[in-house]
Amino acid sequence: DIVMTQTPLSSPVTLGQPASISCRSSQSLVHSDGNTYLSWLQQRPGQPPRLLIYKISNRFSGVPDRFSGSGAGTDFTLKISRVEAEDVGVYYCMQATQFPWTFGQGTKVEIK
Amino acid sequence: EVQLVESGGGLVKPGGSLRLSCAASGFTFSSYSMNWVRQAPGKGLEWVSSISSSSSYIYYADSVKGRFTISRDNAKNSLYLQMNSLRAEDTAVYYCARDLIRLFDYWGQGTLVTVSS
Numbered sequence: 001d002i003v004m005t006q007t008p009l010s011s012p013v014t015l016g017q018p019a020s021i022s023c024r025s026s027q028s029l030v031h032s033d034g035n036t037y038l039s040w041l042q043q044r045p046g047q048p049p050r051l052l053i054y055k056i057s058n059r060f061s062g063v064p065d066r067f068s069g070s071g072a073g074t075d076f077t078l079k080i081s082r083v084e085a086e087d088v089g090v091y092y093c094m095q096a097t098q099f100p101w102t103f104g105q106g107t108k109v110e111i112k
Numbered sequence: 113e114v115q116l117v118e119s120g121g122g123l124v125k126p127g128g129s130l131r132l133s134c135a136a137s138g139f140t141f142s143s144y145s146m147n148w149v150r151q152a153p154g155k156g157l158e159w160v161s162s163i164s165s166s167s168s169y170i171y172y173a174d175s176v177k178g179r180f181t182i183s184r185d186n187a188k189n190s191l192y193l194q195m196n197s198l199r200a201e202d203t204a205v206y207y208c209a210r211d212l213i214r215l216f217d218y219w220g221q222g223t224l225v226t227v228s229s
Binding site for chain 2: 031037043048049050051060090092096097099100101102105106
């Protein structure tokens with residue numbers, strides 16, 4: 001199974017400041033079709049997960065442009081350019097390159 | 113508007129069975145693969161099972177293989193998860209999620225399954 005490792009597990013951030021979350025996979029996420037199926041999801045308190053970013057860097061519909069994704073191969077990053085109060089929650093990376101699909105442990109973003 | 117509504121959760125004794133349902137609306141259900149993902153209380157997300165649009169391809173996590181069965185009824189726009197031989201470690205909120213080619217673009221609100229004596 002592909003293991004997804006996120007760092008940090010907790011990220012206290014000042015409102016208006018940037019935040020960055022790293023996700024590393026135990027093997028390359030490049031699929032034989034040439035795509036890299038790495039997504040980022042946000043889970044606000046008491047809510048289901050919500051898709052933010054897919055295939056490394058594509059923002060899903062309705063996602064603010066302060067969210068961006070980057071990376072390649074086994075190393076990926078989610079950045080929030082200026083954290084807002086509504087961004088509080090847990091962020092997960094997820095790979096869908098190879099079954100079983102796997103998630104990172106989650107990174108809790110909270111306001112300082 | 114895409115909507116996914118799970119139901120069927122509840123309290124069940126170890127070794128018991130439960131059948132979850134996910135009612136889909138707002139899109140052509142028969143065109144999409146679907147998934148079940150669970151989240152134990154206070155824990156992270158765990159993928160459980162996937163089923164392709166025509167039920168030709170089905171996959172399970174090792175943790176549920178042989179005990180859980182995923183199915184769908186495209187005529188009823190519904191996804192199911194039959195859960196047998198339930199264990200305490202199956203206690204979780206179970207979400208159904210639409211699969212738009214290897215990305216989970218819409219999620220339901222979830223249904224809680226509690227396995228306890």
